[in-house]
Amino acid sequence: MIKIEYTNHLNLRLKIRKIPQDYPRIIYVSPEQKFFDNLEGNFIAIKRLKYNNKIRNMMIAYEKDIKENVEIITVHPISEEKILNRIMSGRWTKDE
Numbered sequence: 001m002i003k004i005e006y007t008n009h010l011n012l013r014l015k016i017r018k019i020p021q022d023y024p025r026i027i028y029v030s031p032e033q034k035f036f037d038n039l040e041g042n043f044i045a046i047k048r049l050k051y052n053n054k055i056r057n058m059m060i061a062y063e064k065d066i067k068e069n070v071e072i073i074t075v076h077p078i079s080e081e082k083i084l085n086r087i088m089s090g091r092w093t094k095d096e
Contacts, residue, residue: 003069004028010072017076019058023049024072027060033083035092037061042073043095051077 004025006014014021031045042061049058059078064070086092 005069005071007071007073010074013074013076019051019075023058024060024075027058027075028062028070028072034095035087036095037086037092039091044092046078046083057083 006024010024013019014024026049027045027047031047033044033046035044035046036042037044040061042063044059044061046057046059048055050056051058056077057080058075060072060075062070062072083092
């Protein structure tokens, strides 16, 4: 069974940004897009969810170990433009 942990940074971001506590887990379990961030060395998952009364792309950055245990580092909304810029620049590459 995969163990999903929230970092202290993530918990702070959830509180500051008023993001529901279960969103990072939801995004991880059923992402619509997955990438690897070549600059930061983290995995990225994106899912459209309701945030501030709008449907927005919500992104998590996470690390996983060889046993597939996951530590979610941060969460935030991200625009379609930023996603495309990071793909076009080569910073993000598709992760299957």
